[in-house]
Amino acid sequence: MQTVIHLLLLSLIELFNLLGVLLAVGFVLGFLEKWSTQFLLRAFGWKGIAATAWLGTPVHELSHVLMCIVFGHRITEIKWLQLYSGDGVLGYVSHEYNPGSLYQRIGNFFIGTAPVILGILTLVAGMYVLLPDTYAPFMDTVHMQIQTGAAQKHILILLGSSFSALAANLFTIDNFVNPRFWIYVLLAICISSHIALSTADLKGAYSGCLSIFGLLVFLNVMAVLFGFNISELIAKLAGYNFYILAFSSIAIFFSLVTLLIGYTAAKLKRY
Numbered sequence: 380m381q382t383v384i385h386l387l388l389l390s391l392i393e394l395f396n397l398l399g400v401l402l403a404v405g406f407v408l409g410f411l412e413k414w415s416t417q418f419l420l421r422a423f424g425w426k427g428i429a430a431t432a433w434l435g436t437p438v439h440e441l442s443h444v445l446m447c448i449v450f451g452h453r454i455t456e457i458k459w460l461q462l463y464s465g466d467g468v469l470g471y472v473s474h475e476y477n478p479g480s481l482y483q484r485i486g487n488f489f490i491g492t493a494p495v496i497l498g499i500l501t502l503v504a505g506m507y508v509l510l511p512d513t514y515a516p517f518m519d520t521v522h523m524q525i526q527t528g529a530a531q532k533h534i535l536i537l538l539g540s541s542f543s544a545l546a547a548n549l550f551t552i553d554n555f556v557n558p559r560f561w562i563y564v565l566l567a568i569c570i571s572s573h574i575a576l577s578t579a580d581l582k583g584a585y586s587g588c589l590s591i592f593g594l595l596v597f598l599n600v601m602a603v604l605f606g607f608n609i610s611e612l613i614a615k616l617a618g619y620n621f622y623i624l625a626f627s628s629i630a631i632f633f634s635l636v637t638l639l640i641g642y643t644a645a646k647l648k649r650y
Contacts, residue, residue, distance in 0.1 A: 418638070510560060541625045
């Protein structure tokens with residue numbers, strides 16, 4: 380009985396190590412988006428949401444589509460953008476999968492969390508293309524924090540360093556007179572404003588999360604029976620969390636910008 384409990388706890392810890400940071404980032408972005416939406420609605424009405432949804436929502440749905448393709452799910456319907464749906468749903472992707480396929484069941488997690496994963500990667504890629512002089516020092520800081528082991532000691536150090544590097548290299552005189560800077564800021568605000576996961580996204584991610592947990596339990600049982608260790612492999616795979624956390628600083632930063640704009644506009648409207 381103790382062995383069973385140990386294997387379950389070990390699998391749970393491994394699951395947290397693999398997926399915990401991604402889910403935490405998703406919840407933080409969801410919290411920021413919730414309040415930004417409320418302030419923008421107060422200040423501008425539905426036009427305030429449409430101002431970012433025209434790009435942010437299609438990117439959100441595209442991420443679901445791409446992950447559906449990767450994990451072999453059959454897409455049955457796509458709504459890229461619907462501003463006046465009546466229920467507040469700006470877009471959605473309906474898909475079907477084979478419940479008998481573990482690969483496709485695991486895919487539910489990545490399909491559900493795709494807006495966070497691909498949204499953040501899009502922000503990084505956009506910086507690389509439009510603002511290479513900002514991208515290079517930002518990445519240097521991220522690599523230095525991870526390679527020197529500072530990030531492993533305290534993840535807040537990594538997040539703080541990423542924030543400071545982003546702010547220091549983004550808001551420069553050269554960027555302010557560069558049209559590509561303003562294009563990137565617009566794109567980043569639109570995309571980061573719609574990265575957050577919907578209830579349907581979270582439901583699908585939860586389903587996939589259970590399948591991943593089941594797989595980890597099976598692998599740990601096999602490890603005990605055949606005398607090999609998968610914990611070291613899991614720890615190495617979990618190293619990508621440091622990059623997710625560092626890159627998420629871009630999305631969190633621009634989500635805070637949107638929140639500040641919405642809050643200020645709502646306050647000004649009251650007066």
